[in-house]
Amino acid sequence: MKTKLLIIGHSKMVEHVGQIVKEEFPRVSITTMVAHPDEGNPHIDPFLFKDLDAILITNSLEWKLEFPEQIPVFLIRPSMMAFYSTLFRCLIESLEGSTYLPTWSVDFFTDQEIKKQLLKAGIPTEQFRIKEYNFQVDADELVEFHLEENTYAVITCHPGVYEKLVERNVKAYLITPTVDCLKTYFEKINKAASSTILKKPHKLQFHYQKDDxxxxxxxxxxxxxxxxxxxxxxxxxxxxxxxxxxxxxxxxxxxxxxxxxxxxxxxxxxxxxxxxxxxxxxxxxxxxxxxxxxxxxxxxxxxxx
Missing domain, CATH: 1.10.10.10 (Winged helix-like DNA-binding domain superfamily/Winged helix DNA-binding domain)
Incomplete structure (x- = not known):
């Protein structure tokens, strides 16, 4: 019997995660719901929740959503593995036909953590401008940070920021979850789907706006x-x-x-x-x-x- 999953998020993230699920997790049946940042809080058809085993949020949303109490909800967080995967792609492209290491502008959870991991990997931290990222940070604030200085490329956790930078012809890379990262979530999803103990009320708010x-x-x-x-x-x-x-x-x-x-x-x-x-x-x-x-x-x- 297939696990029924609803994937909600930015179009690029939903497409990426959905493709991995189809290729790597054949026992999972998915329904998708794309979040449009410029639209207001949506009306969600209750039919979407029918017979669902879990809901997977691919990125923070500016919507405020309530989900049925019996359905477990999971939010994907950018991981160091996902960052390394994105950085690796960026490095390969940047070094083609070049003899010097360019600079990058990055937003990630903590600048201290990312610098520590870069040093472990032998990558000079002075090549990176780093902005600490959290789910309440304003998208325009991140865009402004990334445009302050001229760098080779931007690596961002925020799909909305990625979209705005690409519109401005800025070379940008979006940190997206890897297959191994998603495997971890599907272990949790399978466990939650087979357990009534873990099914608790979910009245969670996913949004970008600061509420301090x-x-x-x-x-x-x-x-x-x-x-x-x-x-x-x-x-x-x-x-x-x-x-x-x-x-x-x-x-x-x-x-x-x-x-x-x-x-x-x-x-x-x-x-x-x-x-x-x-x-x-x-x-x-x-x-x-x-x-x-x-x-x-x-x-x-x-x-x-």
């Missing part, structure tokens, strides 16, 4: 919240200590405690226990982060335990 009302109250940037979500996602839980945060953010323990205390003051984090590493020193508080309170600030992938 809660962040203003907290006094914390959207980038910090996004990095915290990514950190929890990487360790597989939304339960975290100040030591975990300090190591993940490369900040002092004092700064990490301040972040968690601030979140606790606004009921976004709660202390759920303590751990004692040794007989000396004070115990570490274990915090649970309630990302559900921040649906307008971050983009959830799947529920963290």
């Amino acid at each position: 009302s809660i962040l203003k109250q907290i006094g914390m940037s959207g980038a910090t919240i996004h990095r915290l979500f990514r950190l929890c996602e990487s360790i597989g839980t939304n339960q975290i200590t100040a030591a975990d945060l300090a190591e993940g953010f490369s900040i002092t323990l004092r700064s990490a405690r301040r972040i968690l205390t601030t979140l606790e003051d606004h009921q976004i984090a709660e202390v759920i226990g303590e751990e004692q590493i040794n007989d000396r020193g004070r115990p570490r508080y274990i915090y649970r982060i309630h990302f559900g309170y921040l649906n307008n600030e971050i983009q959830p992938l799947s529920a963290l335990g």
